[in-house]
Amino acid sequence: MKNMGLWGENKAVEFLKAKNYTILARNYHSRFGEIDIIARKQNTIIFVEVKTRKNTAFGFPAEFVDYKxxxxxxxxxxxxxxxxxxxxxxxxxxxxxxFHYDDNKVNFNHLKGAFEL
Known part of the structure; x- marks a missing residue:
């Protein structure tokens, strides 16, 4: 797939909307970096990093969201x-x-509160 990252972000938006999240922004940029999705659910603003993989051969996607x-x-x-x-x-x-599998099956793992300020 040519741009699996964008595809994964689109799927994550669909997933979050189905869970009653309101999408406030996508690909929000600053001089420090980018946030893939900014969402709101009730009284909470959620900053979401999306990681898409075909398998876990090189580790789970969340492992690539390092301290930096x-x-x-x-x-x-x-x-x-x-x-x-x-x-x-x-x-x-x-x-x-x-997770995007060869048979076009998609699975999600939503890690809430994955890291803190």
Missing amino acids: KQQKIMKTAQLYINDNFNAEFDYRFDIVEV
């Missing part, structure tokens, strides 16, 4: 929060693992 990547996401999230929200919301950092 987490720091970039958190700094970018702080800018988004400062520009868009006030203190009345809770915030959370999630990872959605998207």
